[in-house]
Amino acid sequence: MNIERYSRQILYKNIGEDGQQKLLDSTVLIVGVGALGSVSSEMLTRLGIGKLILIDRDYVELSNLQRQTLYTEKDVDDQKPKAIAAYEHLKEIREDLDIEVHVNHVDALFLESLVKEHDVDLILDGTDNFETRLLINDVSYKHEIPWVHAAVIESSYVSAPFTKDSPCYRCIMPVLPSNTLTCDTAGVISPAVHTAVSIQVTTAIQLLVGESFNKHYMTFGDLWSGEHSRIAFDNIKNKDCETCVHENYPSYNDNHQALSLCGRDTVQIYDDNITYDLALQTAKRLGDFKETPYFIEFYYDDYRIVVFKNGRMLIHGLNKEDKARTIVAQLFG
Template sequence: MDIERYSRQILYKNIGEDGQRKLLESTVLIVGVGALGSVSSEMLARLGIGKLILVDRDYVELSNLQRQTLYTERDADEQKPKAIAALEHLKEIRSDLDIEVHVNHVDALFLESLVKTHDVDLILDGTDNFETRLIINDVAYKVGIPWVHAAVVEASYVVAPFTQDSPCYRCVMPVLPSNTLTCDTAGVISPAIHTAVSIQVTTAIKLLIGETFDRHYMTFGDLWSGEHSRIAFDNIKNKECDTCELELYPSYNESHQALSLCGRDAVQIYDDTITYELSLNTAKRLGDYKETPYFIEFYYDDYRIIVFKNGRMLIHGLKRIEKARTIVAQLFG
């Protein structure tokens, strides 16, 4: 153990040398390294987590830099996948960090395979949509590890830990809202993100070093108004919950081959029959394209299309999945 590097943290009575050793032996998986995940991954790297696994399906854009503090203008200029950019910057911060990244969309089977393969101790939520959080929730409860939820929009935030002895996220959110505010529709300020992640990572530290929870609290706040509160949610368990009671884990049965991205005016299409070579040939035929080490970018009828090497496609400029499927059919037959 590098005592000097973590000396101030070891001096803190609630962590100490034993707690620091546990952190150095822990593995954390972060789903999404945008605003939340880029900040939490840096905090975890600096505090001495043993291994980080990062999963993100997106790439860095200029509008990200206002709040996604791990990234730079060069990352945006190169349209670098966030997971790749995060790996490069985190390695500059801590060269001995064991880190693995995946530029991929998350489904239940993929996430479970990562958790089991790497003996993950805890999952952190860095996502921006309810569907992926339900996937995290189902996998965490099925495998038997904790996860810590966080969400931010405008100046408000919410953070909550979910463990095997607490109600799960599906209990707390039994009906998903049909229309919600997002960072892309309502905006967000960076201090709210850092506040949420500070609580989220502190909660993760407690779980990793073995501090028990007498009560499970959901923490709310609005930095603009200065209002902050907590509510206990131990007593709201749904006795018919498909996840933590009936153990049906519905996310495993849901297909996400096509997904409208929250607030992005973009649709994601996942089709493993569309090879990288086929996509590249199509882009060349259309004429206006760019190839990076990570994806192909081209335009079709004013729609901006990004195709990753595993066949995952982002079609920008529309929200309707049906229209996206039509475009794919027109391009690839």
């Protein structure tokens, strides 16, 4: 390894040689490599993180390229899963990066298996929904691993770190900026993504190098209006919180076989009885299908259906979970 690569970072007084070595020795897990995760994974790769673990359930689409700056038109043409595309591009940036990727839906047990197997130092939020963030929150607090939240919509951003001695995400949800909009309904601009991730990754660096700072702040703002704020949340721990007070970790009990994806008019189906071979047989029976190295794509009653190697299915063109279950029953009995 050529340490000259990080010379300007080492010159920075708050990192130095000791801090750089800590970064090189660190393992970071990123849940979701869409807009947030694709940018944070590139930043971490360039600053010299030792090992990255990436999880994402989706593939690259043309509408992603406006803000998901790690990906290219070729990734779209190849219908490449985001985790695979991220792996390839990050290895081009830094050949010595230790990186592991998973094209998968994340649940508590799967996430827990990764943090235990790899001795993860930090988790970054690259997701787009509250349910997955609560899951990250439960796993992180159970195993005392810090995690850093980030989110964007329109021109607004928010980021906050969570550590074992702070109120958790479940505690502060009532005071988060209230917004039911999604990227697909209200849009988002790329500078908001990069602002959120810049704050998120800076916090990650501080946590990993052991820099002393007040961790219990939520930073948020709107780039279009130029308004930026920061609030402390030290004193808002919920005495009835199931995660950080009672240590019950309710996300471990959630088992969603059908899940509507945020703002996507897409429902994800996870059913152990739907194997890849069964899906391929069904696609061939219907007659019009495409098979890539990563999934099968076919149509049924004008619904676009994508089935991954592990049997996980995305049904595009609807947002009703009961309708998705009906389609699965019609296709697979």
